[in-house]
Amino acid sequence: MAVRYAISIDLDRCIGCQACAVACQTGNELPAGDSFITVSDTVQSRGGGLWGSFVHHRCFHCDAAACVTVCPTGALAKQNGLTVIEPEKCTACGYCTDACPFDVPHIRDNRVSKCTACLGARGRIVPVPDARAGLLLRDGQEPWCVETCPSQALRFGERERLLAEAKSRVAALRSRYPNAAVYGETPLGGLGLLMILLDRPDAYGLPAKPVVPSTLTVWQDVVQPAASGLSALAAAAMGLMFIVARRQHAREKAEIAEETPVGGQDHE
Amino acid sequence: MSSESPRLVQRYLRAQRFIHWIGVASFLTLLFSGIALLFPPLSFLAAGGLSRLMHQIAAIPFVALPLVYAVLLPRQTKELLIESFTYAREDWEWFKHMPAYMLGRTRGLPPQGRLNAGQKLHHAGTFLMFGTVAVSGFVLWVGKGRLGANGLACTAMVHDLAMLGLSVLMIGHVYFTFLYDAFSAMRTGFVTEEYARMEHAKWLAALPSEGFAFAPDASKSAEGSEGDTKSAAE
Numbered sequence: 001m002a003v004r005y006a007i008s009i010d011l012d013r014c015i016g017c018q019a020c021a022v023a024c025q026t027g028n029e030l031p032a033g034d035s036f037i038t039v040s041d042t043v044q045s046r047g048g049g050l051w052g053s054f055v056h057h058r059c060f061h062c063d064a065a066a067c068v069t070v071c072p073t074g075a076l077a078k079q080n081g082l083t084v085i086e087p088e089k090c091t092a093c094g095y096c097t098d099a100c101p102f103d104v105p106h107i108r109d110n111r112v113s114k115c116t117a118c119l120g121a122r123g124r125i126v127p128v129p130d131a132r133a134g135l136l137l138r139d140g141q142e143p144w145c146v147e148t149c150p151s152q153a154l155r156f157g158e159r160e161r162l163l164a165e166a167k168s169r170v171a172a173l174r175s176r177y178p179n180a181a182v183y184g185e186t187p188l189g190g191l192g193l194l195m196i197l198l199d200r201p202d203a204y205g206l207p208a209k210p211v212v213p214s215t216l217t218v219w220q221d222v223v224q225p226a227a228s229g230l231s232a233l234a235a236a237a238m239g240l241m242f243i244v245a246r247r248q249h250a251r252e253k254a255e256i257a258e259e260t261p262v263g264g265q266d267h268e
Numbered sequence: 269m270s271s272e273s274p275r276l277v278q279r280y281l282r283a284q285r286f287i288h289w290i291g292v293a294s295f296l297t298l299l300f301s302g303i304a305l306l307f308p309p310l311s312f313l314a315a316g317g318l319s320r321l322m323h324q325i326a327a328i329p330f331v332a333l334p335l336v337y338a339v340l341l342p343r344q345t346k347e348l349l350i351e352s353f354t355y356a357r358e359d360w361e362w363f364k365h366m367p368a369y370m371l372g373r374t375r376g377l378p379p380q381g382r383l384n385a386g387q388k389l390h391h392a393g394t395f396l397m398f399g400t401v402a403v404s405g406f407v408l409w410v411g412k413g414r415l416g417a418n419g420l421a422c423t424a425m426v427h428d429l430a431m432l433g434l435s436v437l438m439i440g441h442v443y444f445t446f447l448y449d450a451f452s453a454m455r456t457g458f459v460t461e462e463y464a465r466m467e468h469a470k471w472l473a474a475l476p477s478e479g480f481a482f483a484p485d486a487s488k489s490a491e492g493s494e495g496d497t498k499s500a501a502e
Binding site: 216227253 | 303304305306307311314315316317318370373412413415416417418421422425429432435436440448
């Protein structure tokens with residue numbers, strides 16, 4: 001099995017500086033108004049005091065990604081645990097924008113637009129020896145956001161290693177933040193973006209248990225094949241039946257012709 | 269088949285046939301541009317948005333057709349709707365003979381009116397599926413990005429299944445057309461008297477005598493003239 005890579009975000013280290021968002025936008029040459037990363041903040045009243053944190057909204061690179069499930073052309077695909085895009089395949093049908101449980105993909109200039117962990121246009125990871133991450137991406141570097149983060153809140157690498165690191169971070173953080181947890185270890189086949197949260201997911205507006213509704217699977221795996229399969233079957237069955245029926249019909253017409261006296265063709 | 273009657277009976281007006289063929293073109297465009305999203309080996313057709321554009325362009329005449337039909341031919345529209353949803357005893361009788369009819373036998377069929385019971389059922393099914401496919405298609409088009417995963421899946425399933433229904437109806441429609449040599453009804457507007465007697469005896473009997481039988485040169489058969497439209501299709 002191919003190695004699974006991931007990005008991790010440590011919200012204890014994040015200083016909310018927006019450097020990742022800006023680096024992403026510039027590095028990926030996104031047109032004005034488009035972005036793959038937004039960093040906002042949330043402030044809530046907690047037991048007489050205030051509690052605040054930064055909130056990152058960006059692709060979670062779900063392993064069982066709903067966007068990939070519904071994409072009819074394969075423009076969205078999984079590669080090494082990341083959800084990549086082949087933009088030239090995109091038909092802008094918009095299914096992914098509805099299917100994503102995190103409301104991430106969007107259509108920009110008739111193409112799907114979202115984080116691809118800075119993999120190239122063809123979405124190919126080029127593994128080269130690297131002490132830090134175990135692989136390199138575009139031009140032998142890490143994703144723009146990871147590379148730019150000034151507080152080491154963002155990391156990129158093999159998912160297993162990042163997950164282990166995140167867990168030990170959480171263990172250390174628990175004394176200060178009893179609700180601290182790694183978000184994304186198991187849901188949806190395991191997320192390719194691991195977040196170290198300092199509180200429960202809902203404090204960040206994240207679903208505690210993100211799910212892909214089963215209707216989506218039924219649609220893709222049952223209704224779609226049934227619709228095209230049964231149509232094809234009906235056409236094939238009718239085609240075969242036609243041969244038999246045509247013969248019978250010819251025979252019947254001959255019978256009628258024999259029974260009808262010549263010249264007896266008049267109406268009524 | 270020397271007994272083939274040269275006499276022809278008009279079944280459809282020029283306007284009806286025109287609308288029918290616009291319907292065929294838009295339906296097939298919609299079907300195949302839609303299949304491009306269902307059938308992975310065809311997905312290259314969808315890449316770049318070409319099939320999506322075709323789907324959206326074809327959807328407009330497809331949905332507009334019944335409205336155009338109703339405006340141009342209000343009487344026929346009303347008649348068609350009423351006939352399609354009214355089933356008399358001979359229709360039920362007809363359904364009993366349907367298996368044999370599907371295999372090419374018309375013997376024992378109760379005499380049928382302008383539409384036989386199978387055609388009625390076909391039209392009724394088409395109306396219902398048409399409404400379903402048009403409404404769900406409109407929701408998918410306008411609601412893009414606002415439906416949520418569940419809404420998308422449910423609407424798309426309704427759309428897919430209605431289209432399955434329409435496709436099966438179309439396959440049956442084409443099947444019977446060619447099995448009983450009825451194609452000329454939509455090509456020239458006329459059918460042979462022999463066909464009309466086998467399949468629509470009651471309708472044939474009820475036709476006004478000056479209108480029912482149009483007898484062009486027998487050698488030209490059903491190909492030639494359009495005929496004037498005052499005749500039998502009504």
